[in-house]
Amino acid sequence: MEPSPTIQKERFTRGSLAGLLAGILATLIMLLLSLTIGGVSLPEALGSAIAQALPLPLFDYLHQTLGGDAKHYLFYIVLVGQCLVFALFGGLCNLLVDRLNFGQWRDQQGDLDYSVGLLLAFILWLFTGLIFLPLTGSGVFGSQLSTGVMSTMLSLAITGVVYGVLFIFMHNWLLWRTLKAVANPDMDAELLTKQAQRRAFLRNGVVFVGLSALGVAAWRFIVGNAGSGAVANPQIQNSLLDKYQAKITPPPVPNYGELHTVKGLSPEITSNSSFYGVSKNLSSDPTVDGTSWKLTIDGQVEHPFTMSYKELTAIPTHQQYETLMCISNEVGGEYMSNALWEGITLKDLLQKAGAIKPGATKVVLYAADNYSDSIHLSKALEPTTMVAVKMNGETLPSAHGYPARLLVPGIYGMKHVKWINRIEVVNTDYKGYWQQNGWSDPAPVKMTSRIDTPIFGAKLSANKPTYIAGVAFSGNKGIGQVDVSTDGGKNWQKATLKRPLSAITWVLWEIPWQPQAGNHDILVRAIDLQGNVQTPQLAAPLPDGSSGYHTITVTAN
Structure with a gap:
């Protein structure tokens, strides 16, 4: 006899909740195996496939809006999605046990036998290895991944067994609580109230996470556009383009000198811990064993x-x-x-x-x-x-x-x-x-210059001596001159350069400044040793690197 719709709904709900709880723990195990024994990370595999499949305009928009954190947000979204898929598998499993006449795997009280969990683990193992991973471009059982087939098969098997066993345990525990409440009528109303509270908590939690993600994205977008960056004032930008001269002859002679100790200026050598790091990986970079490498x-x-x-x-x-x-x-x-x-x-x-x-x-x-x-x-x-x-x-x-x-x-x-x-x-x-x-293949570095201090929006003391300082870089062409404007590009002053450590490093620069009261738009541009002048033409990073003059606004009182 087929269970009534009400019973089917209850079983699907119970199976889904058990699958979700077991899936969260199994996902943590998967990530732990990925970090320790080099096992496969399904969120990493799917996230990488999604990132590669995104249309370039959308990829560029997300990158500009969220910056380098975009890949982390994607990883967390996929991670949550994986847990929800585990919940779906749990709900379907609890229904199919009866629909496929596997009644011998459920006792009279409705408890599931642990063999159901092992069968579910085996099905998930086959599905992931033979269907899911190939669809992400990772190959059958991760044959195209650096983890290798054997490590992928092992980590998937461990994750699947953990999920299957925990699913049965959680399901039977939830069923026991329901039967206990039915046997004790005084507890029935309390149980229903708690279940409603749990559903409301989960629903509100999902809404909170979603709104938080949107809030962070909006904040990053506002800060990223209102903070420092290229010239945004159309009048200033048009004036810069009209006066732009791509190359000067003869090339400039660098104005080398000793720099003052300016707070906020980048150190000439970046420490290993502070050196920037970017990779394609969503969650963790590889850990390579040098003895076997x-x-x-x-x-x-x-x-x-x-x-x-x-x-x-x-x-x-x-x-x-x-x-x-x-x-x-x-x-x-x-x-x-x-x-x-x-x-x-x-x-x-x-x-x-x-x-x-x-x-x-x-x-x-x-x-x-x-x-x-x-x-x-x-x-x-x-x-x-x-x-x-x-x-x-x-x-x-x-x-x-x-x-x-x-x-x-x-x-x-x-x-x-x-x-x-x-x-x-x-x-x-x-x-x-x-x-x-869609990114550039030749990828030559575009000449760039940056104002490290003062920072955007700084409040300075009027008529008090200070310094404007930063770095400039042109790849392997060297820096011959850095110009700074404190009036929106109308007038320029040559900065003092610190002699670089080599021809392929950045150059530190500074100029003394005594600001008058009011708002000031500070711009910087660089000229390389061949006389090429940094372009004021605005360009986003995609596809071959950003360009434009770094600009900040400060106020002197």
């Missing part, structure tokens, strides 16, 4: 080979100061840092593989997190293109690419591949992870 160099070379970390670090190294900047950096943004790096030139490593075959055009870098990108062969053979193993005198931190990462001056940070495990010389026009999403 191997670096393979192959492709269009005469003698492909593989080497261990010990063999790599035994090769004589050299040091270079270099500044990195992310292509997603907004005008005046913080995704730019400078460090002392130590490693082996990529040219030397390629030479160990023998002659490069005719027709080779690019070098592809593969990473432990399935990230990949490419650089032109000519760029790979430049003396400053390096496979780095140390950063600021320390072993390369995990967050910055341990055991080894690429450094390729003059182009944006997405090409500076971290966690490298393979270098392949190819004769094709290989497109990397971000290029498939």
Whole structure:
């Protein structure tokens, strides 16, 4: 006899609640396995697939609105979605046990046998490995993931068993509470009240999370647009464009000098902990075991080979100061840092593989997190293109690419591949992870300059001496001059430059200033050693880097 609609509804509701509670715990186990044994993270796999599938205009909008945190919001949304899917599976399972005549798996009181949970775990394991992961581009049982098939199968099995067992436990516990309330009429009304309160709490919680997410997005949008950035005043912008001269001849002679200790100015060398970090990963970056790590160099070379970390670090190294900047950096943004790096030139490593075959055009870098990108062969053979193993005198931190990462001056940070495990010389026009999403492939750094101090909206003392200071960077072309305007671009003053640590680092600059009472629009622009002038033309980061003059407004009283 088929259960009545009321009983079916009760069973679906109970199964869904049990599935949700078990799913939350199983999800935590999945994330723990991902961090400890390198197991698969389904939210990571799905989130990455969604990010790659987003239309470019939508991707650009989300990036500009939420900044670098957009991928974290996406991860949390997918994480919540996974828990809801677990709830749905629980509700359907509690219905199908009866519809498929599996009545022997439910006793007279309605308790489910634990064999149901194990069967559910097996079904979820097969569904995830054979259908879900392939749909995300991860391959059958994660064959295309860095975790590997065996690790994926094991972590999915553990997660599934945890979910199945907890689902049965939660279901039977909820059923026991219901039967206990029915047996004691005095408790029935109390139970119904508590159930209604729980449903209201969950509903209000979902609404709160949703409104909070919208609030954060709105706040980031307002702050991001009302804070620092490129010139937004149309009158000032039009004047800058009308007067813009792309190149000056002869190139400027740098005005080097000693800088004062200005509070708020970026340190010349960024500490490892403060160095910016960006990756494609939504939740966690890979943790690579250096003792088992191997670096393979192959492709269009005469003698492909593989080497261990010990063999790599035994090769004589050299040091270079270099500044990195992310292509997603907004005008005046913080995704730019400078460090002392130590490693082996990529040219030397390629030479160990023998002659490069005719027709080779690019070098592809593969990473432990399935990230990949490419650089032109000519760029790979430049003396400053390096496979780095140390950063600021320390072993390369995990967050910055341990055991080894690429450094390729003059182009944006997405090409500076971290966690490298393979270098392949190819004769094709290989497109990397971000290029498939529409970002620039050549990705040359656009000249930029930033005001570090004072900050946007600062209140200054009128007629009291102070300093305006910041940094400027042009990739591998050097900085010859930095100009600062305190009147919206009408007049410009040359800043004093600190002699850079190398030709591929940023330059620190400052000017003394004694502001008059009132509001002041402060702008900065840079000129490289070849005489090229930073463009005032406004551009968003997508697809080939932002541009425009960093501008702040301050008030002197």
